[in-house]
Amino acid sequence: MGLRGAVFGTLLTVSGAAAAIVPQPPAPAPTPTQAQAPAEAPAAEPAKEAPRLTLYTSFDPQRLAALLAEFQKTSGIQVQVEMDQADLLLGRLLREGATTAADVVLLPTLTRAERAATAGLFVPVTVPDIDRAIPAAFRDPGGRWIAVTGFVRAAVGLSEKVKPGEIARYDDLAKPAYKGRLCLPPLGRLASRSFLATQMIPDPLAAEAWLKGVTANAVALAPDTSAPVPDAEDRPLVQALVDGKCDVALIGSRTLARLSDRLTSGGGDDPLRPALDKLTVSFPILGDGRGTPVEIVAIGATQATGRRESAVKLMGYLTSDTGQRLLAEALWGYPLKPGTPLSNPVTRWGPFRADPTPLSQLLPLLPQAAALADRVGGL
Numbered sequence: 203m204g205l206r207g208a209v210f211g212t213l214l215t216v217s218g219a220a221a222a223i224v225p226q227p228p229a230p231a232p233t234p235t236q237a238q239a240p241a242e243a244p245a246a247e248p249a250k251e252a253p254r255l256t257l258y259t260s261f262d263p264q265r266l267a268a269l270l271a272e273f274q275k276t277s278g279i280q281v282q283v284e285m286d287q288a289d290l291l292l293g294r295l296l297r298e299g300a301t302t303a304a305d306v307v308l309l310p311t312l313t314r315a316e317r318a319a320t321a322g323l324f325v326p327v328t329v330p331d332i333d334r335a336i337p338a339a340f341r342d343p344g345g346r347w348i349a350v351t352g353f354v355r356a357a358v359g360l361s362e363k364v365k366p367g368e369i370a371r372y373d374d375l376a377k378p379a380y381k382g383r384l385c386l387p388p389l390g391r392l393a394s395r396s397f398l399a400t401q402m403i404p405d406p407l408a409a410e411a412w413l414k415g416v417t418a419n420a421v422a423l424a425p426d427t428s429a430p431v432p433d434a435e436d437r438p439l440v441q442a443l444v445d446g447k448c449d450v451a452l453i454g455s456r457t458l459a460r461l462s463d464r465l466t467s468g469g470g471d472d473p474l475r476p477a478l479d480k481l482t483v484s485f486p487i488l489g490d491g492r493g494t495p496v497e498i499v500a501i502g503a504t505q506a507t508g509r510r511e512s513a514v515k516l517m518g519y520l521t522s523d524t525g526q527r528l529l530a531e532a533l534w535g536y537p538l539k540p541g542t543p544l545s546n547p548v549t550r551w552g553p554f555r556a557d558p559t560p561l562s563q564l565l566p567l568l569p570q571a572a573a574l575a576d577r578v579g580g581l
Contacts, residue, residue, distance in 0.1 A: 268528060313395045349500050352536045375486075383449040386452050437474065440461065495559075
């Protein structure tokens with residue numbers, strides 16, 4: 203990712219016929235009462251404005267502050283963050299179109315990234331360093347967006363009710379043994395679309411049977427009326443386990459990592475944190491053995507940006523060793539660049555084997571996944 207700079211010089215030339223040199227009388231010497239005026243200092247050049255980028259995101263700017271400060275330190279580029287709820291931010295982008303102030307967008311879920319891309323909001327970016335860092339399975343084939351961190355869905359059970367390794371496949375949750383013992387997130391929300399789409403490979407009918415099975419096993423939970431906790435949308439499911447409303451729940455890894463992080467909110471303790479010691483966590487694989495599906499956070503440069511080179515530098519930084527580590531720590535996620543160390547809140551729950559299915563294969567299945575969730579209903 204080279205930078206191209208231009209150095210402009212000014213050459214002043216004097217032309218014309220020879221000019222007579224007329225002697226001038228010498229200047230009088232200053233008298234003791236005369237003060238010599240100090241020589242004027244050369245006019246200072248106006249300070250150059252530091253390069254700037256505007257980042258639209260649904261993630262807490264305070265969580266991103268250390269990452270962006272490190273990026274500015276290495277690149278000299280300042281990043282201004284504009285934050286809003288993910289769907290509201292996507293709607294804003296769609297309304298603003300070519301007039302958006304955003305140079306770069308960082309959004310959760312494959313569904314949102316693809317909506318923005320198909321609306322023509324992202325400019326294709328192809329950079330060899332980025333392509334080498336992030337596996338092809340986690341990149342848009344057209345270069346419109348790149349996944350930079352990921353989350354997975356864990357099977358979380360009460361240790362006294364669910365043995366470690368008891369739930370090895372997501373199919374296990376549809377077994378009659380879990381009737382009335384299972385708590386589920388709303389599988390119709392956008393964050394669940396790619397998860398359902400993955401289940402539809404290779405057999406959409408099998409995915410529907412699975413969804414009907416887990417729905418039949420699920421406990422009906424009262425709507426959560428408490429104020430949502432940022433970055434912990436599955437927190438009510440942890441609370442349901444603690445309250446004994448279910449024995450096992452399908453919970454996002456981000457919620458678990460956030461609860462495990464003792465540095466969250468300036469070190470303040472979370473009342474649910476002690477409950478983690480009573481839970482067993484496993485990462486099931488798909489029924490055909492492919493692995494554990496990964497939901498993504500994607501980044502893209504907007505078509506409207508007039509700072510494309512700086513935008514690409516930020517994208518490149520987020521796929522570097524340092525950027526991957528800092529971003530995963532900030533968002534309680536998993537780095538997608540192979541070999542990047544995991545943060546402590548994530549390592550608590552052990553490793554998992556990621557589903558290698560390219561995200562591009564899921565894109566045509568997202569509308570079918572939405573229709574499946576609507577048809578089965580109840581979640």
